[in-house]
Amino acid sequence: MKNEKTEILKDWRLHAVVLVLVAATEAIGQISFKVGAGVILLLPMLYAFFLGLGLYFTPLIKEKQAKNAEPLIVLGVTLLIAKIGVTIGPQIEAIIAAGPSLLLQELGNLGTILFALPVAIFLGFKREAIGMTHSIGREPNVGLIMNKYGFDSPEGRGVMAIYIFGTVFGAAFLGLISGFLATITPLHPLSFAMASGVGSGSMMAAASGSLVAAFPEMEAQIVAFAGASNLLSLSTGLYASIFIGLPLTEKLYSIMMKRKEKKASDKGGISMLKNITEWFLILAIFGLSALIGNWVGYEILPSAAIPGMLVLIVISVLGLILEKVLPGNIPSVGYIGIIGIIVSIPGVPGSEYVVEWTTQVNILALATPILAYAGISIGKNWADFSKLGWRSIIVAVFVFFGTFIGSAVIAEIILRMQGII
Numbered sequence: 001m002k003n004e005k006t007e008i009l010k011d012w013r014l015h016a017v018v019l020v021l022v023a024a025t026e027a028i029g030q031i032s033f034k035v036g037a038g039v040i041l042l043l044p045m046l047y048a049f050f051l052g053l054g055l056y057f058t059p060l061i062k063e064k065q066a067k068n069a070e071p072l073i074v075l076g077v078t079l080l081i082a083k084i085g086v087t088i089g090p091q092i093e094a095i096i097a098a099g100p101s102l103l104l105q106e107l108g109n110l111g112t113i114l115f116a117l118p119v120a121i122f123l124g125f126k127r128e129a130i131g132m133t134h135s136i137g138r139e140p141n142v143g144l145i146m147n148k149y150g151f152d153s154p155e156g157r158g159v160m161a162i163y164i165f166g167t168v169f170g171a172a173f174l175g176l177i178s179g180f181l182a183t184i185t186p187l188h189p190l191s192f193a194m195a196s197g198v199g200s201g202s203m204m205a206a207a208s209g210s211l212v213a214a215f216p217e218m219e220a221q222i223v224a225f226a227g228a229s230n231l232l233s234l235s236t237g238l239y240a241s242i243f244i245g246l247p248l249t250e251k252l253y254s255i256m257m258k259r260k261e262k263k264a265s266d267k268g269g270i271s272m273l274k275n276i277t278e279w280f281l282i283l284a285i286f287g288l289s290a291l292i293g294n295w296v297g298y299e300i301l302p303s304a305a306i307p308g309m310l311v312l313i314v315i316s317v318l319g320l321i322l323e324k325v326l327p328g329n330i331p332s333v334g335y336i337g338i339i340g341i342i343v344s345i346p347g348v349p350g351s352e353y354v355v356e357w358t359t360q361v362n363i364l365a366l367a368t369p370i371l372a373y374a375g376i377s378i379g380k381n382w383a384d385f386s387k388l389g390w391r392s393i394i395v396a397v398f399v400f401f402g403t404f405i406g407s408a409v410i411a412e413i414i415l416r417m418q419g420i421i
Contacts, residue, residue, distance in 0.1 A: 007068055008282060014065040014072075014376070015285055017055065021048050021372045022289045026297030026365070030213055043209055044297060045364065046172050048372035056379020069377035075279070076286050076370040077201035078316035081333045083366055084227030085315065085340015086358045091224035092345055104414050107240070108195065111406015112136060113249050116398035121256050123391040131158025132395050134249040135241045136403045137166055138199050144241055165396035166200070171371060173400055174198070175206030179214045181405070187412050188421040189215045193222040195407035197229025201333070202374060204230040205367035207404070212364065223363055231337045272324065279320055283313045286369060294365035308357035315339050 008014075025044035032042070055061045113133055120129035131149070135141040137159050149155040174196070182192045189211055196207035208226035212219045287309045291302045319336030326335075344354050415421045 006278075007064075008071060009278070009285070011065060011068045013060075014068050014373075015289070017060065017065070017376070018052070018369055018372045019289045019292060021051055021055075022293040022369050023296050025051065025368060025372075026293040029297065032213075043175060043206070043213060043364065044293070045206060045209060045368045045371040046175055048368050049172060049375040052372045052375025053379055053382070054375075056376055056382070061376055061379065063380050066377050066380040069373040072282065072286060072373045073202070073370060073377060075282055075316070076366070076373060078319065078333060078336055079283060079286065079290070079309075079312045080201050080205055080363070080366045080370065081227075081231075081336045082312040082315040082319075082340045083358060083361060083363050084223060084230070085337045086311070086344040086354055087220060087223045087340075087363070088227050088337075089341045089344025089348075089351065090346060090355055091220060092341065104410055107244075108403070108407030108410035110245065110248065111402040111404075111409070112399050113245065113252065113402070114406070115402025116395055117249060117252055118256065119398045120395045121253070123394065125158070125391065125395070126257075127154035127253075128158035128161070129395075130246075130249050130253055131155035131160075132162050132392070133399055134159075134246045136170075136198050136200075136399060137162030141241055144246070148246075161392040162396050162399055165393060166203070166400070169396075170200060170400065171202045171206035171374070173397070174203050174404060175210050177401065177404065178207040179210035181408070182211055183214055187408050188415065189218055190221060190225050190421055191408045191412040191415060192404075193225040194229040194411040194415075195404050196226040197231070197233050198403060198407075199230060199233035201230070202367070202370055205363070205370065209364045209367055227337070231334070272321070275324070276317060276321065279317050280313065283316060287313060289369040289372075290361070290366050293368045294360075294362055297365060297368075298362045300360050300362065305360040308359065308361040311354055311357055312361065315343070 022044075025047040028044060028047060030043050056066055112135060116133040117129055120132055125132065131137075131145045131154070134145075142159050142163050145153075145155050145159040178192055178196060181187070182189050193208055193211055196204045196211065198204065198207075204226055208222055211222045211226075215222065291305055291309060294300050294305050295302055316332075316336055318339055319332045319334075322335040323330065323332035342348060344351050344358075346352075412421075
C-alpha cells in the first residue's frame with residue numbers, strides 16, 4: 001500500500017493531464033440541445049470522461065497512469081460525499097419529512113427487473129440474465145452474486161457485464177437521460193433527484209449534475225435529496241437485493257423460461273499517521289484540479305474556495321480514519337456523509353462557517369476530475385469490455401433505465417402523498 005500511494009503522489013504526468021482536462025472541459029462549459037420536447041445536457045464531467053478514455057490510447061497515458069488513477073477515483077468520491085453531507089445538513093428538516101419516500105423509492109429498483117429481464121431472455125440469455133438484471137450491478141451486488149453462484153457461473157458473467165458497462169458508461173448514460181427525462185416527463189425534478197442515488201458516487205454526480213443544470217434554482221434540494229438517497233442506497237441496496245431483488249428475479253426467470261420452453265417445444269499495513277499524511281496529500285492534489293475547474297467553470301477564485309475545500313478534505317480524512325479504527329463494516333463514505341451532515345446542521349457550533357465556506361465549492365467542479373480520472377482508468381479495461389456482445393449492452397441500457405425511471409416513479413408517488421411536491 002505504501003508503494004502504491006507513493007507512486008500515485010509521484011505520478012506528475014497523471015495529475016498534470018487531469019488538471020489540463022479539467023481546465024479545458026470546464027472552459028467549454030455545458031452544451032444543451034433540444035430533442036423533441038426534452039433537453040439533453042452535455043456537461044464538462046462527461047467531456048472529461050471521454051477525453052480521458054481517449055488519451056489512454058495515445059502515448060501520453062500508459063497503463064501505469066491508468067492503474068494509479070483507480071484509487072484517486074475512490075478518494076475523489078469522498079470529497080463529493082463530504083460536499084453532499086454539508087449540503088444535506090441545512091436541508092435536514094426537509095430530508096426527515098421525505099424519509100418514507102427515501103426508504104420506499106429503493107423499491108423502484110425493482111423496475112430494473114421488470115424492464116430488463118424480459119429483454120435479456122428475449123435476446124437469448126439464460127442464467128446470465130439473473131446476474132444482469134437483479135440490480136444495477138455495483139460492487140455490493142457483484143459480491144453478492146459471486147458469493148452465491150461463483151465467479152465462473154453464468155450469473156457471475158452476467159453481473160460482470162453490467163458492472164463493466166456501468167463503470168464505463170453508467171455516469172455518462174445517467175447524466176444524459178436524467179436532464180432529458182426531467183424536462184420531457186411530468187415527474188418532479190426531486191423525484192429524479194432521489195432516483196439519482198443508485199449507490200454510485202460518480203453516477204449520482206452525473207445524474208444530479210444534469211438536474212442542477214436544468215433546474216439551477218433547485219440546486220440545494222436536488223443535491224440534498226440525491227445525496228441522501230445515495231447514502232441510503234449504499235446501506236440498504238444490498239439487503240434489498242438479498243431479500244427482494246434476487247429472489248424475485250429468480251422467480252420471474254423461472255416463470256418466463258418455462259413459458260419460453262413451452263413455446264419452443266411447440267416449435268422444436270501502513271501506520272495510521274502515514275495513512276493520514278498520504279490521504280491529505282492525495283486529496284490536496286485532487287482538490288487542486290477541482291479548484292481550477294471551480295475557477296474556470298464557475299468563476300469562483302481559488303482563494304475564496306480554499307477554505308471550503310480544506311473543510312471537505314478534513315471531513316473526508318476523518319471518515320477514512322473512522323473506517324479504520326471503529327469495528328464493523330461501515331464504509332468510509334458512510335462516516336463522511338454523517339460527519340458532513342452533523343457539522344452543517346443549523347445550530348451546531350461553527351455550522352454557519354462550514355456552510356458558507358463549502359458553498360464556494362461547486363459540486364460539479366468536484367465531479368469533473370473524478371470522471372477524468374475514471375476515463376483514464378477505464379482505458380486499461382477497454383479490451384475486456386469490447387469482448388462483450390452487443391446483446392449485453394442492450395440489456396444494460398434497460399437495466400439502468402429501469403432502475404432510474406422505476407425509482408423516480410415510486411419517489412413521485414410517495415412525495416405527492418406526503419404533500420412535499
